[in-house]
Amino acid sequence: MSKADYIFIQNCKDIMENGVWDTDLAVRPRWEDGTPAHTVKKFGIINRYDLKEEFPIMTLRRTYWKSALDELLWIWQKKSNDIHELSSSIWDSWADEHGTIGKAYGYQLGVKHKYPEGEFDQVDRVLFDLKNNPASRRIMTNIYTFQDLHEMGLYPCAYSMTFNVSGNVLNAILNQRSQDMATASNWNVTQYSLLLIMMAQATGFEAGELIHVIADAHIYDRHVPLVEEMIKRAPKPAPKLIVDQSIDDFYQFTKEHFKLEDYDYHDFNEKIPVAI
Numbered sequence: 001m002s003k004a005d006y007i008f009i010q011n012c013k014d015i016m017e018n019g020v021w022d023t024d025l026a027v028r029p030r031w032e033d034g035t036p037a038h039t040v041k042k043f044g045i046i047n048r049y050d051l052k053e054e055f056p057i058m059t060l061r062r063t064y065w066k067s068a069l070d071e072l073l074w075i076w077q078k079k080s081n082d083i084h085e086l087s088s089s090i091w092d093s094w095a096d097e098h099g100t101i102g103k104a105y106g107y108q109l110g111v112k113h114k115y116p117e118g119e120f121d122q123v124d125r126v127l128f129d130l131k132n133n134p135a136s137r138r139i140m141t142n143i144y145t146f147q148d149l150h151e152m153g154l155y156p157c158a159y160s161m162t163f164n165v166s167g168n169v170l171n172a173i174l175n176q177r178s179q180d181m182a183t184a185s186n187w188n189v190t191q192y193s194l195l196l197i198m199m200a201q202a203t204g205f206e207a208g209e210l211i212h213v214i215a216d217a218h219i220y221d222r223h224v225p226l227v228e229e230m231i232k233r234a235p236k237p238a239p240k241l242i243v244d245q246s247i248d249d250f251y252q253f254t255k256e257h258f259k260l261e262d263y264d265y266h267d268f269n270e271k272i273p274v275a276i
């Protein structure tokens, strides 16, 4: 049975049973009809996914993992902020008149910084350190750039990855300041699991644990009945992820190098609205 389902069920039950509503507060997000989008939340959730055991994808409803991977490659490989370079329309509501999300996500990962060995962007520095200095405790990215926040379409939610080598295993911590549980929690988990798998393969390590640290884990008011419905279902076994083993350069990975074998999920026909 997929562990990602169990973690989702536990997190959501905890939020709905013990969480705190922000109904009396002024909130930023809105529903499409202009109504404030309130949430119930728990602050400080930590989930561990052992990628050696199984690929952490949910079966309670389908996770559109290829679209999630497409967004991840847009951010980490293309280092793009241009929504025309995405195959899905998930960022359309936050784009400016030029069709970009400003200095957010991919833009920040493409900015070069000075090191003793020369100039690197954050992704290339991670790759360099994993290959040349795997004992380092300084292998991390952080896109929460305060001086650029005013030029971002939305402030980064999943904002930092810390990579760390133990023996021949590469582990990582994903830090996320804000998590829309129903829309994007498994979306983000599959994305950063795939990132860890690609980074490990490109640098000669085995992918180990993804530790997901969430600050504000919330369920939007209009999602509560949908989540209640979803978590009643019986989790199915996790599918098997097949990765083309011939790729050893992070920038050569494409969506076609990944396959999920036997991804069996429950149909969920109700649309999950996204708060803007």
Ligand SMILES: Nc1nc(=O)c2c([nH]1)NC[C@@H]1CN(c3ccc(C(=O)N[C@@H](CCC(=O)O)C(=O)O)cc3)CN21
Binding pocket: 029, 063, 064, 067, 068, 088, 090, 091, 094, 154, 180, 183, 184, 187, 272, 274, 275, 276
């Ligand atoms: N309120 C909110 N929640 C989010 O999860 C979120 C934002 N805002 N703003 C920025 C990005 C955009 N993200 C999104 C937005 C939409 C989907 C979405 O519609 N997912 C569909 C499938 C998409 C597809 O067809 O590929 C889903 O059913 O999961 C996913 C992530 C995550 N982020």
Ligand SMILES: O=c1ccn([C@H]2C[C@H](O)[C@@H](COP(=O)(O)O)O2)c(=O)[nH]1
Binding pocket: 028, 029, 154, 155, 157, 158, 178, 179, 180, 181, 184, 185, 188
């Ligand atoms: O990768 C992502 C991007 C965004 N989210 C969610 C989390 C929140 O519900 C909104 C952002 O609103 P803030 O007021 O800036 O926190 O988007 C996500 O879960 N995952």
